[in-house]
Amino acid sequence: MQIKNEHYTGSWDMEKDVVIVGGGGAGLAAAVEATDAGAETIILEKQTRIWDSSTAISAGSFAFAGTDIQEKQGGRDSNDLFYKDLMSVGKQKNDPKLVQTYIEHQLNTYYWLKKLGVKWADFVSVVAGMSVPRAHLTDPLELVRILYRTARKQGALVFFQAPVIGLLIGERESVIGVNLQERTGATTRIRARKGVVLASGGFARDPRRLANINPKFAGVVATSGIGHTGDGLEMAEALGASVKDMEYVKPSFELHVNGNTSEDIALLFLSGGIIVNKKSQRYVNESISYKDTGLLTLDQPDAIGYQIIDQKIFERQVRLAKKSSIDFGLGLDDVKIRFLVKGDTIEELAHKIGLLPEALRKTVDRYNGYVDGGKDLEFGRATLAGNYGRPVKLDTPPFYSFETRAHFLSTYAGIAVDKDMHVLTRSGDIPGLYAAGEVVGGFHGDGYHSGAALSQAVVFGRLAGRNAANRQ
Numbered sequence: 005m006q007i008k009n010e011h012y013t014g015s016w017d018m019e020k021d022v023v024i025v026g027g028g029g030a031g032l033a034a035a036v037e038a039t040d041a042g043a044e045t046i047i048l049e050k051q052t053r054i055w056d057s058s059t060a061i062s063a064g065s066f067a068f069a070g071t072d073i074q075e076k077q078g079g080r081d082s083n084d085l086f087y088k089d090l091m092s093v094g095k096q097k098n099d100p101k102l103v104q105t106y107i108e109h110q111l112n113t114y115y116w117l118k119k120l121g122v123k124w125a126d127f128v129s130v131v132a133g134m135s136v137p138r139a140h141l142t143d144p145l146e147l148v149r150i151l152y153r154t155a156r157k158q159g160a161l162v163f164f165q166a167p168v169i170g171l172l173i174g175e176r177e178s179v180i181g182v183n184l185q186e187r188t189g190a191t192t193r194i195r196a197r198k199g200v201v202l203a204s205g206g207f208a209r210d211p212r213r214l215a216n217i218n219p220k221f222a223g224v225v226a227t228s229g230i231g232h233t234g235d236g237l238e239m240a241e242a243l244g245a246s247v248k249d250m251e252y253v254k255p256s257f258e259l260h261v262n263g264n265t266s267e268d269i270a271l272l273f274l275s276g277g278i279i280v281n282k283k284s285q286r287y288v289n290e291s292i293s294y295k296d297t298g299l300l301t302l303d304q305p306d307a308i309g310y311q312i313i314d315q316k317i318f319e320r321q322v323r324l325a326k327k328s329s330i331d332f333g334l335g336l337d338d339v340k341i342r343f344l345v346k347g348d349t350i351e352e353l354a355h356k357i358g359l360l361p362e363a364l365r366k367t368v369d370r371y372n373g374y375v376d377g378g379k380d381l382e383f384g385r386a387t388l389a390g391n392y393g394r395p396v397k398l399d400t401p402p403f404y405s406f407e408t409r410a411h412f413l414s415t416y417a418g419i420a421v422d423k424d425m426h427v428l429t430r431s432g433d434i435p436g437l438y439a440a441g442e443v444v445g446g447f448h449g450d451g452y453h454s455g456a457a458l459s460q461a462v463v464f465g466r467l468a469g470r471n472a473a474n475r476q
């Protein structure tokens with residue numbers, strides 16, 4: 005599919021107020037807000053159904069601060085702390101204004117989703133980047149269904165198998181519509197009286213762009229939604245849009261070597277496990293963002309890391325999985341347990357996974373010594389995840405290993421936008437063009453605060469949809 009924008013002055017096959025490219029979390033949230041604001045709205049989705057988007061296939065962990073669930077669990081969280089965590093995990097490279105915009109709307113978005121009927125698990129967890137538990141779990145497919153039904157009920161039209169192949173440009177380089185490729189190969193021109201919202205996701209399935217960013221990314225597997233080929237990004241770039249965070253693109257460390265969906269993801273190192281390479285050596289502070297760990301893993305032998313845990317971590321994570329029917333990376337459910345290799349001793353485990361027993365024993369003993377001494381002399385691990393929790397010793401047999409590789413589930417970089425989600429060039433905005441969700445850059449900076457990709461998609465989608473609808 006070739007992406008190409010076009011200057012256009014001819015007639016139209018269809019007219020709407022707001023045209024949304026992509027029917028995932030950002031696009032559906034945009035449609036709910038746009039229709040609520042009274043705009044005639046259409047979503048164009050290139051896949052055949054709503055459950056192929058990254059939002060639908062995700063692990064369903066949303067970062068929010070200040071919610072009723074946190075309060076019930078006795079946690080103290082605030083916009084200030086959340087802002088600090090986002091900036092800190094992004095190594096202060098994130099766009100502070102964009103992060104602030106998100107912060108201003110995150111909590112009301114949680115309640116907005118709840119009011120629409122989204123059900124949240126009744127506990128919160130800590131994942132990478134969090135100072136306090138703020139990962140809110142929901143069934144992502146059900147969330148997508150709720151947004152879809154709401155948008156449809158409010159009058160939005162949704163076309164499937166409707167890939168947008170380019171933007172249509174009018175006077176003063178403003179965006180006035182889109183070109184849609186029909187199944188027959190014919191092109192349909194849809195006018196957007198008020199605005200076009202790019203909500204087409206990231207570029208995890210654009211190997212050429214990834215290899216250009218870093219040749220090491222060439223063979224890294226993608227697990228994102230299958231539509232993530234960077235179409236919206238390409239359209240916006242061709243119009244001169246600025247991009248952000250491209251230099252920080254990294255794969256995530258969490259996928260089992262034989263896995264390829266979110267069910268095959270485990271983050272046991274964030275619950276106290278360690279990560280070793282094929283030489284049985286630790287190579288990272290396990291508490292940092294799993295994006296950073298992903299990049300470091302590409303430099304290890306065969307680009308593999310083994311998550312190693314003991315029985316007490318195993319039992320805690322099994323209990324966590326039982327608390328919620330929703331699958332996520334921290335809990336150990338039957339699917340993930342199937343991937344674990346077990347050994348009664350560290351030496352037996354090493355033998356079973358093909359590592360040198362003596363070497364793994366030494367690494368675990370050294371790590372346990374650091375925990376006892378209160379200081380990790382090699383990698384400086386002082387927490388379980390982000391700024392939360394204290395490391396624990398691996399001393400309770402049996403022991404387990406989860407053989408892990410890095411993968412691209414998301415790209416966390418893209419188009420520059422302002423606080424109203426207008427797409428920005430170096431000299432101003434592109435009239436009529438908005439962006440939201442993973443296609444946007446500048447929010448994550450050089451890192452990734454878990455759960456913030458999903459919540460960002462909905463928060464920014466809502467803003468983009470409403471602002472496009474209200475454009476004069």
Ligand SMILES: Cc1cc2nc3c(=O)[nH]c(=O)nc-3n(C[C@H](O)[C@H](O)[C@H](O)COP(=O)(O)OP(=O)(O)OC[C@H]3O[C@@H](n4cnc5c(N)ncnc54)[C@H](O)[C@@H]3O)c2cc1C
Nearest residue numbers: 026028029030050058059063065168231441442455457458
């Ligand atoms: C396995 C997995 C687990 C994840 N888990 C989490 C998690 O727990 N927490 C978290 O915060 N993040 C998670 N993420 C990341 C998060 O899901 C995404 O960043 C987020 O859902 C992106 O939302 P979006 O609306 O931008 O993209 P999507 O939801 O993917 O929607 C984009 C849509 O645009 C469509 N599209 C693309 N190009 C075109 C075109 N040219 N024309 C028409 N349609 C087009 C696509 O087909 C797609 O349906 C996960 C991702 C994956 C893959």
